[in-house]
Amino acid sequence: MLRLLSIELHKIRYHRGSKLLIISYFTLLTSLALVASINFEVGPVKFDLAAQGIFNFPYIWHLNTYLAAVLKIFLMLVIVSMMSNEYSFNTLKQNLIDGLSKKEFVLSKFYTVVLFALISTLFVGITTLILGLIYSDFTEWAIVLSDLEYLLAYFIKLVAFFSLGLFLGVWIKRSAFAIGVLILWSIFEAIFIGLMRWNWKWENHEAIAQFLPLNAMANLIKEPFTRFNAVKTVANQIGETVQKDFSVHFTTILIVSIWTALFIYLTYLLLNKRDL
């Protein structure tokens, strides 16, 4: 496994564009913490995000993993290009001739994807912990360590998204077109969900929509903003209950994991079937 990982990292290490994107990605991840310093004054109104309570445990786990996930597109570009490059440089052929099996080739990419997701998760975890410890109103460990499933969900989400990138890279062979297909795919999912919901007025449209890959990934960590308002509202008006379910569901994790396995398997299948 280490050999396969080192082969892939060797390819990325010397690629200037990839290096730049990776550095930008982790810089942006770190600067999530800088949101805390948003503390501006508009005339007489003082605006201090930290004081609003958005950095309270355990809510901060939800907020940060959600925000950090937006940045994953940076690493996606690296992953799609490192796959499509193998086609445009014809180095996939050369790798196989040099004695890498097709299975090893896919695994070396997949291990790298998992490593990226792992480092990113660690990064977000540590940043969030530090941010929370500084600004949260509650720092009892029982509260700090609750809702950690958002980190797990974040990791699963990244692995799935990047695996989709690998698959698109192999399938389309050109990075720009692969990204184009990704965008088309997300538009298609949105239209399909919209049709089910508004036009065909299916009652159980959500039951079907939860199986769509991009939608399933999005469902892993739901948007945290209305929850924040809800938390405040509940605090103010005792007795009212929060309508929306913001928690991480096991079924969603399962669906996304199955998609991940499917993307990797399809990548392997495509490689195996094609003549180079």
Added chain:
Amino acid sequence: MNTILQLHQLDKKYGNIHAVNQLSFRLERGNVYGILGPNGSGKSTTLGMLLNVVNPTSGSFQWFNGKISTHEALKKIGAIIERPNFYPYMTARQNLELVCKIKEVSFSKIDEKLILVNLFERKNDRFSTYSLGMKQRLAIASALLNDPEILILDEPTNGLDPKGIQDIRSIIKLISQQGTTILLASHLLDEVEKVCSHVVVLQKGKKLYEGRTEQMTQSFGMIEIKTDKTFEEISKLLQNYSGIDKITNEPDYVLCYLNQDIDSALLNKFLTEKNILVSHLRKTKPTLEQRFLDLTE
């Protein structure tokens, strides 16, 4: 015992095109093999199948008596295919380090092989800055990193200038002298004739000939005759001459194919006695090119 590679009725179809047709042959250790064939005769497709990048339609092949899987076998093989494929953003050394990682050999041979192909001074330059000749030499260095048991070369001099062709040929010669088995695919006949001890001739995916190179060109030779008489007259006169098999009319001379050894001096005497003035008489051996054209026509 010393079989490196064995093909059993290997077959590849691309839709309606039958690229490789029931091909079988065997490579023994220590020989230099040439696969000859015109463009599109299935040479590259055959090598592609042997190198794990093209899936055979049917048939099979075994590396090293089938004791190891193909991709494990490929680690003991060095192969370069029509175009040198490397990561353009990496230097020569970084590219070779990657190949070492794939082949699971140490980095210790990198400098030695770069010196062999005369690229040591340029080892820290990016691959994208190399000329085609240098790229092809780097591909050879890369193929030699594992001190391979067999070196496979597919049209190694394609697109190179005369200097580049000469460089590559002298490297191939050097390697074959060290006892490495070589499989060379080419449509350049003099290239094959110069370096190969054995040939396999392919046409439209079918094997036309397999054997030693000198056996392919072996025959009693031919005699070129130029006289003051017409082709018909000469042909009539010589058709019963003992040892002459077939007579053809070439632009400059009459060509007699022999089926036994003939002394050309005696033939000259015979013609002179018939009052025929001979202005040109030469005994020749067929070239590989002629044999190849005979086979493929």
